[in-house]
Amino acid sequence: MKGSTCKYNSNFRELITAIDHEPAGTAFITDENEKLCGIVTDGDFRRMLLKGKSMDDHLSKSDFGDFVVAKKGESMEALLKKTSKKIRIIPIVDDEGFLVDYFVYRHQTRFTPIAEPTLDNTEYRYLMDAFTSTWISSRGKYIDQFEENFSNFIGCKYGVAVSNGTVAIHLALEALGVGEGDEVIIPDLTFAATINAVLLAKATPVLVDVDLESWTISPDEIEKAINPNTKAIIPVHVYGQACDMEGIMDIAKKHDLKVIEDCAEAHGAEFKGKRVGSFGDIATFSFFANKIITTGEGGMCMTNSAELDDRMRQMRDHGMSREKKYWHEMIGFNYRMTNLQAAIGCAQLEKIDQLLERNDNFEKQYKEALDELGLIQWQKEIEGRRKVVWLVACLSDHKEAISNALRENSIDVRPFFYCLSDMPIYSKYHFSNKNAKLLSEKGMNLPTVENVDYGLIKKILSQI
Ligand SMILES: Cc1ncc(COP(=O)(O)O)c(C=O)c1O
Incomplete structure (x- = not known):
């Protein structure tokens, strides 16, 4: 304790020696009667040097203005109340004002998040490559590469990169002609993007129960919910678990229903040796930052149908003819992914x-x-x-x-x-x-x- 105090008129060399004396990194300044009259932290010292002070300069009153202090015997609760983000060191004085101890508030700085993206040098290199190419919007080599590589990974013929996983579901519904008056069966346990996309397409969602063992949509409940208005099913491979794709595809075939697999949370999951996303008419993926692989924001629609692939490409680009610029053949959207996002996606895919x-x-x-x-x-x-x-x-x-x-x-x-x-x-x-x-x-x-x-x-x- 003693080594960490110094006089109000010490020079800066003495001050830094006192600061360095204890791990708290603080000097306690005393007046001519040895009573506490201020504190100086290592941060204060740094700022003084930046203002042009030198080691031989002497402290002045303005270097150690107001400070928070506690009286000997104050409770821990009272001490904690005096701390804040900025004030972590509280000197404790006796009734006469002599320093007797100090309190340091060490708050837990290490936060363990639920998820974080794994980005390294490859992501950086590809991203910089896309950046310096100046192809920063929705054209560029990384878009084609990401679509091709990710659809190969899943085992589908075509991949259409889009701006996120929610619009991927909407695009899939629009491409399949699902809209007003149509019912779409979805699980009750899913992220709201699934239902919001159905509502955006003006179709009617039907929320059915999930299976207790797999947590995924129950084929029995799907079957019960089917009526003449039912047009599609969106099985969600929730929390990384594959749905019963055999049961679902059998039902879809029997009732002539479309299937859109929502694979946002299950990149690489499999059902009977086949990756999810390769069963339905269209599958959708999300590459949000907490997903298994990420592009920051991003998504992809996947299909084995050349016709659906073509329609989704046209729809994601304002419905513009793919042959005749500025000629619009359908009502479309701007749902494109950027080359910058796809560059990150290509790097992520290498380590999936x-x-x-x-x-x-x-x-x-x-x-x-x-x-x-x-x-x-x-x-x-x-x-x-x-x-x-x-x-x-x-x-x-x-x-x-x-x-x-x-x-x-x-x-x-x-x-x-x-x-x-x-x-x-x-x-x-x-x-x-x-x-x-x-x-x-x-x-x-x-x-x-x-x-x-x-x-x-x-x-x-x-x-x-
Ligand atoms: C099951 C499911 N579907 C869709 C989405 C939507 O994806 P995005 O956040 O990329 O729009 C998510 C995203 O978290 C999801 O968990």
Whole structure:
């Protein structure tokens, strides 16, 4: 303590020696009677040097103006109240004003987010290449390359890159001619983009329940919801799990329905050895920053039909004829992806296998650390399907306590989506949701990022 004090008229060499004395990086300044009259932090010192002070200059009163102080015996709560983002060091004085101690508030600076993009030198190089080429809008080599490489990865003939995963669903509906008067069956447990896209197309969504084991849309419920107005089904491969594509495609065939697979959360997931996105008439993907691979914002529609591919390309570009510039043959949109986004996508695609393996490994580490606590049930591996880990997903009867405890320790937790039909704006589209409700109440996602401290999480959760 003593070494970190210095006199009000010390020179800067003495000041920095005092600052350097204790890890708090602060000098406590005393007056001619040895009473505390100010503090100077290492940041204050830096600013003084920038103002032109030299080591031989002496401190003056203006160098250590007002400061926050506490009296000996004040409670921890009172001390904490005196701290803020800027004020982290509180000197403690006795009744006469002599320094007796100090309090340092060390707030947790390491926040563990739920997801973060993995961007490195390849993304940077491709992005800079696109940038310096000046092809920064929706033409350029990376668009073609990204469309070709990602559709090859999924196992589809054509990929149409678009500006995000929501417009991808809308474009798919428009290209299939789904609109007013048509009913579209979707799961009640999904992100709202799925239903919003249906409503944007002026069609009527029908919200059906999911399967308790896979958490994905239930073929039995689809069958029950079908009526003469039903035009399409949008199975969502939610939380990285593949839907029962055999059951769904059989139903679609039997009732002559279109199928749009929403694969936003399941890049690389498989059903019976085939990647999701290669079953329906059209599949849609999202490349938002928290997705398995990202382009910042971005999406893609995928199909094996040359005709649908052609229609979607035309529609994403204002409905303009692909042969005759400024000749519009249909009402279209500007749903194009930029070459800059596609450049990032190409780099991401080069490491998609590693990212999928890494995420599987994250889930394994959670299981190893937390299974013995018996608090959590993990997403199921289902025979014949390969689920991918988008965000590590689990269920728990103690969801609230787990979420609170982790958040208090700066570890993010994401609750599952609410059932769409529980929200007043969508409730009139309800068909069935018993399982979806249960899953929504118990489900949560855990951080799926590098450097998760699994040991710390175990310690935190063992105390709840
Ligand atoms: C199931 C599902 N569908 C669609 C989307 C929409 O994608 P985007 O955010 O790229 O518009 C998301 C995005 O989070 C999603 O989770």
